[in-house]
Amino acid sequence: MAESKNIALDASPDKLISKTYLSRAVEPFEIAALEALLTSCRHNNGQEQVTGALLYHGGYFMQLIEGFDEAVERTYARIVSDSRHEIISVLFEDHISARFFPDWSMGFRTSEGADAASIEAIYETASRSAARFPINDFLLLFGNDGD
Numbered sequence: 001m002a003e004s005k006n007i008a009l010d011a012s013p014d015k016l017i018s019k020t021y022l023s024r025a026v027e028p029f030e031i032a033a034l035e036a037l038l039t040s041c042r043h044n045n046g047q048e049q050v051t052g053a054l055l056y057h058g059g060y061f062m063q064l065i066e067g068f069d070e071a072v073e074r075t076y077a078r079i080v081s082d083s084r085h086e087i088i089s090v091l092f093e094d095h096i097s098a099r100f101f102p103d104w105s106m107g108f109r110t111s112e113g114a115d116a117a118s119i120e121a122i123y124e125t126a127s128r129s130a131a132r133f134p135i136n137d138f139l140l141l142f143g144n145d146g147d
């Protein structure tokens with residue numbers, strides 16, 4: 001069969017990139033606003049085959065997005081142009097050989113029910129220097145289930 005559409009899209013890992021940024025909400029997000037945000041993110045990301053994880057803590061977001069380079073750049077452009085927050089810095093951006101969050105169109109955590117001290121430590125380090133961003137600690141926060 002000559003049918004080759006949509007087969008093994010992740011077979012070109014050299015085109016996969018991951019980007020993580022830190023931003024400040026202009027106004028604190030209530031839970032309903034966060035839920036609406038997630039619904040729209042998951043819808044868009046599903047269409048773009050973008051996956052990742054979003055953390056909200058004390059008025060600050062930290063988000064990892066990953067996927068094919070052009071899709072990630074389009075998604076990041078949407079994120080930057082959302083006037084409900086202001087980007088503070090890009091903490092990590094690089095080619096990756098495999099996705100960190102292959103199953104999540106956007107995993108989500110708040111500091112509620114999580115280890116607030118470890119979240120605080122990640123934000124502290126990230127806000128001081130992008131070069132010291134502890135990506136492993138960020139990934140660990142999300143454990144195995146993203147919802």
Ligand SMILES: Cc1cc2nc3c(=O)[nH]c(=O)nc-3n(C[C@H](O)[C@H](O)[C@H](O)COP(=O)(O)O)c2cc1C
Pocket residue numbers: 037040041042044045054061063065075078079082084085106
């Ligand atoms: C903290 C934050 C995270 C966001 N993450 C995403 C995202 O992962 N994917 C995306 O397409 N847009 C993201 N956005 C952008 C908004 O969702 C954007 O306003 C929305 O995509 C507009 O699309 P709509 O046409 O569905 O309203 C994010 C915005 C904020 C403030």
